[in-house]
Amino acid sequence: MNKFDVVVVGAGPAGSTAAYLLAKAGLKVLLLERGRGAGSKLLWGGKAYAQPLRDVWPELDKEAPIHRWVTKERISVLWGERAITLEYKLGRRVAFTSPLTELAAWMARKAEAAGALFLDEVVVEEIVVKDGRVVGVRSGGDFVAADVVIDAEGANRLLLEKLGLADRPNPYHMAVAAKEVISLDPRLIEERFGLERDEGLSWLVLGDVTLGIPGGGFVYTMRDTISIGIVLNVGYGAEAAEKGVLRDHISRLLENFRTHPYFRHYWKEADVIEYGGRMTVEGGLRFAPKRLYANGLLVVGDAAGMLVNAGYTIRGVDTAVTSARVAAEAVLEARDKGGFTEENLRGYEERLRKSYVYKELVDHSGVAEIFGDPFFFSKVPPFLVRAASKVFEADYAEPTLLEALKTSAQEEEINMLRLMLKVGRVVRRI
Amino acid sequence: MRIVVGIKWVPNTQAVRFDPETGTLIRKGVPSIVNPHDLPAVEAALRLREKTGGEVIAISMAPPPAVKGLELVLGMGVDRAILVTDRAFAGADTWATSYVLSHAIRKIAAEIGEVDLAIFGHETIDSSTSHVQAQVASWLDWPYLYYVKRVEPVGGKLLRVWRELEDYEEEYEVETPAVLSIAIKAFKPRPVSLSSKLRAKLEKRVLTWTNADLKLDPRCVGLKGSPTIVAKTIDMPEVPRKKEVYRPKDGKDAARWIIAKMVHDEKLREVLKGLVGGEL
Ligand SMILES: Cc1cc2nc3c(=O)[nH]c(=O)nc-3n(C[C@H](O)[C@H](O)[C@H](O)COP(=O)(O)OP(=O)(O)OC[C@H]3O[C@@H](n4cnc5c(N)ncnc54)[C@H](O)[C@@H]3O)c2cc1C
Numbered sequence: 001m002n003k004f005d006v007v008v009v010g011a012g013p014a015g016s017t018a019a020y021l022l023a024k025a026g027l028k029v030l031l032l033e034r035g036r037g038a039g040s041k042l043l044w045g046g047k048a049y050a051q052p053l054r055d056v057w058p059e060l061d062k063e064a065p066i067h068r069w070v071t072k073e074r075i076s077v078l079w080g081e082r083a084i085t086l087e088y089k090l091g092r093r094v095a096f097t098s099p100l101t102e103l104a105a106w107m108a109r110k111a112e113a114a115g116a117l118f119l120d121e122v123v124v125e126e127i128v129v130k131d132g133r134v135v136g137v138r139s140g141g142d143f144v145a146a147d148v149v150i151d152a153e154g155a156n157r158l159l160l161e162k163l164g165l166a167d168r169p170n171p172y173h174m175a176v177a178a179k180e181v182i183s184l185d186p187r188l189i190e191e192r193f194g195l196e197r198d199e200g201l202s203w204l205v206l207g208d209v210t211l212g213i214p215g216g217g218f219v220y221t222m223r224d225t226i227s228i229g230i231v232l233n234v235g236y237g238a239e240a241a242e243k244g245v246l247r248d249h250i251s252r253l254l255e256n257f258r259t260h261p262y263f264r265h266y267w268k269e270a271d272v273i274e275y276g277g278r279m280t281v282e283g284g285l286r287f288a289p290k291r292l293y294a295n296g297l298l299v300v301g302d303a304a305g306m307l308v309n310a311g312y313t314i315r316g317v318d319t320a321v322t323s324a325r326v327a328a329e330a331v332l333e334a335r336d337k338g339g340f341t342e343e344n345l346r347g348y349e350e351r352l353r354k355s356y357v358y359k360e361l362v363d364h365s366g367v368a369e370i371f372g373d374p375f376f377f378s379k380v381p382p383f384l385v386r387a388a389s390k391v392f393e394a395d396y397a398e399p400t401l402l403e404a405l406k407t408s409a410q411e412e413e414i415n416m417l418r419l420m421l422k423v424g425r426v427v428r429r430i
Numbered sequence: 431m432r433i434v435v436g437i438k439w440v441p442n443t444q445a446v447r448f449d450p451e452t453g454t455l456i457r458k459g460v461p462s463i464v465n466p467h468d469l470p471a472v473e474a475a476l477r478l479r480e481k482t483g484g485e486v487i488a489i490s491m492a493p494p495p496a497v498k499g500l501e502l503v504l505g506m507g508v509d510r511a512i513l514v515t516d517r518a519f520a521g522a523d524t525w526a527t528s529y530v531l532s533h534a535i536r537k538i539a540a541e542i543g544e545v546d547l548a549i550f551g552h553e554t555i556d557s558s559t560s561h562v563q564a565q566v567a568s569w570l571d572w573p574y575l576y577y578v579k580r581v582e583p584v585g586g587k588l589l590r591v592w593r594e595l596e597d598y599e600e601e602y603e604v605e606t607p608a609v610l611s612i613a614i615k616a617f618k619p620r621p622v623s624l625s626s627k628l629r630a631k632l633e634k635r636v637l638t639w640t641n642a643d644l645k646l647d648p649r650c651v652g653l654k655g656s657p658t659i660v661a662k663t664i665d666m667p668e669v670p671r672k673k674e675v676y677r678p679k680d681g682k683d684a685a686r687w688i689i690a691k692m693v694h695d696e697k698l699r700e701v702l703k704g705l706v707g708g709e710l
Contacts, residue, residue: 144624
């Protein structure tokens with residue numbers, strides 16, 4: 001009885017996708033989740049790209065807990081009380097907002113409906129290896145055998161570390177996030193953000209919301225809540241704490257963000273109904289484990305480093321879903337070839353390299369460079385805001401843009417040439 | 431020995447909020463859980479079964495999502511579970527609930543086999559009445575012992591039962607069938623193991639009984655069969671809190687400081703007066 005074709009560890013987006021597709025293909029699948037119910041341990045900002053999800057569930061638009069379709073993207077650079085904001089109005093439905101707890105629970109229900117056996121409140125303590133191949137998982141003294149195990153444990157890779165497939169994370173490849181959920185009447189959300197019904201907004205904020213530490217702030221509108229949060233690179237955050245730049249808990253930065261005069265009127269008189277924190281990956285490919293597959297094992301989603309952290313956006317759900325879809329295809333292929341040996345599972349990495357996920361990860365590897373350069377967080381925002389203030393806050397003749405940039409660079413002690421080189425590099429790779 | 435354990439599927443009251451306008455609990459969107467005080471009852475039943483053999487049957491009158499809760503106790507090692515569910519049972523107070531449960535226990539005795547014990551938790555976190563156990567005992571005309579902290583089989587139909595009271599304990603010999611209610615935290619519930627969870631899921635050992643099975647008079651069940659009327663609920667005023675740090679020289683000094691605070695703080699005086707029901 002304790003024997004399955006596939007055991008999937010973790011009912012996040014990646015795990016539920018793999019379980020869904022493999023159960024649908026007729027395999028005997030066990031999906032294990034340590035939280036109470038799927039999604040209960042999850043926290044994110046708030047928007048998912050729809051098309052990669054439709055590739056798995058064509059019924060997505062009709063069935064999934066979609067709160068709002070993102071029609072407005074905003075990016076702000078904030079310094080002190082001044083802010084520069086860029087807004088883009090989208091022309092079609094590309095991404096939607098939803099609480100990840102709801103979205104992940106929906107995905108797990110799809111897996112269950114397809115025939116996967118889902119058990120929650122089960123902590124997998126070990127992926128068991130025997131004679132050079134993965135043979136199952138262990139939890140609280142119980143062993144469950146599997147022909148193939150799919151590791152979808154997310155960014156906190158305790159199991160892969162135990163297996164020796166991943167090292168202890170490099171703090172500069174990790175970020176920590178604090179988030180709050182603010183409850184607000186849907187009509188007020190629409191009024192205050194200038195949205196139609198079912199329309200949503202996604203807003204990223206750089207600058208001194210993170211005290212110039214690499215990271216940023218985010219705002220997403222759900223149906224009747226607003227998700228706001230602060231993300232900080234762990235390595236640089238620790239450095240800043242040592243230098244005395246960061247003196248407070250991250251939740252205090254979030255508090256300052258929520259009460260900032262530029263933002264606070266959006267959620268005036270609304271209650272914070274939830275708060276939470278979570279770690280996420282910043283390394284992208286650099287965070288990938290030593291191997292994505294082995295005899296009887298595949299690694300998908302965040303655990304595999306399949307997260308695009310493009311600086312201005314964290315994008316991990318659609319990539320997690322896609323990596324899991326590709327993994328499921330590789331599992332079926334291996335089955336047809338006669339077994340889940342490393343050789344037969346090679347298709348996983350090959351298919352992944354051909355998918356858009358890989359292209360995104362490679363293309364955005366330049367972003368890692370940005371995050372490796374605190375300059376963009378501590379120097380560029382005050383410089384830009386200062387230049388804008390010269391243009392918009394001139395009592396008499398306003399300077400030309402070039403003049404404004406030049407004098408601001410001088411005042412902020414930035415070398416213009418160096419700045420332009422850096423910006424050029426970033427634009428090419430973002 | 432065949433032991434029936436009562437399970438209530440309750441909203442997680444830690445997550446419940448109070449609607450100050452209507453004076454009712456906002457249960458919408460609040461996740462439900464097995465009443466935590468029922469788990470020691472399950473544990474007591476399992477330990478007894480380990481000594482005497484037989485089976486443990488969990489029973490719950492609840493809407494269908496409560497299957498999750500029954501699966502949880504199956505995962506602890508309960509042999510099978512019965513979900514008693516019917517729209518007609520909705521809105522029941524403790525009286526109507528105990529009526530349905532006692533008939534379900536009779537049905538178990540008639541169809542599955544003689545029932546020796548019915549074990550319940552001490553109370554539920556969402557209503558804290560402790561009525562249902564006593565009422566089940568009354569309907570069945572079985573002896574009832576509560577605050578139970580230990581049970582040992584003596585042989586034959588006899589059980590030795592220890593009750594825990596404020597500063598003493600009582601020891602009883604009771605003849606089965608009987609109803610017991612287990613003191614809060616008297617038994618530490620065992621963890622749910624992966625393999626028994628799997629078994630619970632795969633063997634589908636949750637039976638569902640509706641009123642088509644129990645055939646109870648609709649006037650005696652659900653809202654119609656419930657004589658309780660909630661006349662009014664009062665929201666307890668929030669005790670104002672403020673943070674003060676005092677570093678006492680010693681224990682005496684600390685006590686003096688606290689008492690002085692309590693006597694001199696106007697708001698606190700009001701609260702204390704309310705508690706003792708008069709002047710201080
Ligand atoms: C602050 C923040 C904002 C984000 N914003 C966005 C966004 O707007 N858009 C976007 O696309 N992505 C966003 N992401 C990223 C996204 O949330 C992740 O990329 C995505 O959830 C990864 O899915 P996953 O299934 O790989 O892992 P996870 O979602 O982490 O799921 C892993 C699951 O495995 C379970 N688990 C772990 N270990 C065990 C074990 N040993 N036994 C049993 N179960 C276990 C966990 O409980 C969890 O449920 C954000 C992330 C953060 C932190």
